[in-house]
Amino acid sequence: MATHDRDRAVTADLRDPRTSSGRALLDLLSGHLPLVREGAPRSDRDGVFPVEVFKGLREEGVLAATVPTELGGLGVSSLHDVCLALSTVAEADASTALALHMQLSRGLTLTHEWRHGAGRARALAERLLGGMGSREAVVCTTVKDAGGGRVVTRLRSAPDGGWTLSGRKTLASLAPIATDFVVSARVEVAGVTRSAAAVLPRDTPGLTVLDNWDGLGMRASGSVDILLEDCPIRAGDVFLRGPVGERDDAALAGQTVSSVTMLGIYVGVAQAARDHAAAELNRRGGAPAAGTRTLLAEIEARLHALRSTVAGTLSVADFLAYEFDGDPVERGRRMMFDFQRAKLTVNRMAPEIVADCVTVVGGASYAWSHPLARFHRDVRAGAFMHPFTYADAVDWLCEAALEGSKT
Numbered sequence: 001m002a003t004h005d006r007d008r009a010v011t012a013d014l015r016d017p018r019t020s021s022g023r024a025l026l027d028l029l030s031g032h033l034p035l036v037r038e039g040a041p042r043s044d045r046d047g048v049f050p051v052e053v054f055k056g057l058r059e060e061g062v063l064a065a066t067v068p069t070e071l072g073g074l075g076v077s078s079l080h081d082v083c084l085a086l087s088t089v090a091e092a093d094a095s096t097a098l099a100l101h102m103q104l105s106r107g108l109t110l111t112h113e114w115r116h117g118a119g120r121a122r123a124l125a126e127r128l129l130g131g132m133g134s135r136e137a138v139v140c141t142t143v144k145d146a147g148g149g150r151v152v153t154r155l156r157s158a159p160d161g162g163w164t165l166s167g168r169k170t171l172a173s174l175a176p177i178a179t180d181f182v183v184s185a186r187v188e189v190a191g192v193t194r195s196a197a198a199v200l201p202r203d204t205p206g207l208t209v210l211d212n213w214d215g216l217g218m219r220a221s222g223s224v225d226i227l228l229e230d231c232p233i234r235a236g237d238v239f240l241r242g243p244v245g246e247r248d249d250a251a252l253a254g255q256t257v258s259s260v261t262m263l264g265i266y267v268g269v270a271q272a273a274r275d276h277a278a279a280e281l282n283r284r285g286g287a288p289a290a291g292t293r294t295l296l297a298e299i300e301a302r303l304h305a306l307r308s309t310v311a312g313t314l315s316v317a318d319f320l321a322y323e324f325d326g327d328p329v330e331r332g333r334r335m336m337f338d339f340q341r342a343k344l345t346v347n348r349m350a351p352e353i354v355a356d357c358v359t360v361v362g363g364a365s366y367a368w369s370h371p372l373a374r375f376h377r378d379v380r381a382g383a384f385m386h387p388f389t390y391a392d393a394v395d396w397l398c399e400a401a402l403e404g405s406k407t
Contacts, residue, residue, distance in 0.1 A: 013307035022081025040093035043220035066107025072133025083264035090268025095220035140178035217377030252332030
């Protein structure tokens with residue numbers, strides 16, 4: 001007779017946490033969701049970052065959720081549970097979830113650096129995690145250069161043995177309240193151009209956080225630009241990576257861990273849209289028209305497919321990140337392959353679900369202030385999140401699929 005794991009069965013579609021620390025995180029979040037939901041329409045309309053919401057999240061330790069317990073955090077390491085937390089917040093407000101992702105994601109990646117890094121990198125990770133765990137540090141990571149990458153952010157050697165950092169970054173979500181920044185840059189080391197990540201506090205001379213975010217969606221995420229003008233960086237405050245342009249498939253694992261939980265944000269938006277459409281139909285009363293019933297049934301099926309796809313991907317990612325002890329290159333490629341397939345699915349299905357909810361509700365949802373109008377704008381942001389954007393994802397998946405089919 002077959003037996004079944006009851007706990008695993010109920011988590012198959014991203015609805016319940018898989019760890020006690022994940023449950024603790026959801027419990028902490030539950031008290032903040034009413035304030036998040038209440039303030040979302042106003043923050044979206046005005047394009048204002050929800051400072052008071054994040055003040056509460058910071059004080060109660062939510063921003064330290066992915067910091068190891070040894071350093072003062074909750075110790076949430078399950079990618080499934082982080083994704084579920086982001087999905088839950090996104091049902092109330094996607095902008096808040098996107099900004100929260102920046103902090104939780106950094107906790108995950110810094111923890112890996114702290115546990116497995118060497119020398120200065122480990123010490124630097126411990127310092128940042130310690131600040132997060134003590135509820136003092138809010139860390140914004142910014143990768144994308146402004147201006148379409150025409151001007152590359154660069155580190156240069158300084159006479160004192162440290163560095164100077166110059167450039168301009170864009171789409172730096174969470175920046176309005178960040179105390180520290182992890183900035184991607186390029187640097188010349190022994191004649192080789194390498195990737196790097198410079199760490200600098202907010203009060204560093206030459207660092208300016210602009211107030212210029214006016215997005216179509218995610219309007220309260222604080223995704224502003226950061227201006228860097230000869231910012232002094234201490235010698236030990238740089239994570240040095242590999243040569244630019246050199247293929248390093250092992251590093252794909254870290255990129256996956258950093259970004260895969262963001263899929264939950266768009267699952268949450270789709271769920272919120274479905275819930276609003278169903279509530280509106282119940283409010284109207286009577287039997288919906290045949291076309292409306294058909295749309296609602298299709299919404300249910302696609303939402304289930306969306307949740308199941310993401311939950312399955314996270315199960316694999318958790319195994320590969322924490323239990324797999326094989327070839328690091330194989331791990332990286334497997335993690336990214338699953339992630340990109342799921343991301344392409346989410347980027348297509350979540351907007352379709354929201355669009356059908358708009359159709360179900362009708363013309364009322366066309367007003368800017370209507371919740372479905374906000375969901376419709378916010379859910380589109382998933383297509384622009386790295387890694388990868390659509391064109392790069394298509395190239396990567398095609399190559400991986402063809403390579404995997406070789407005999």
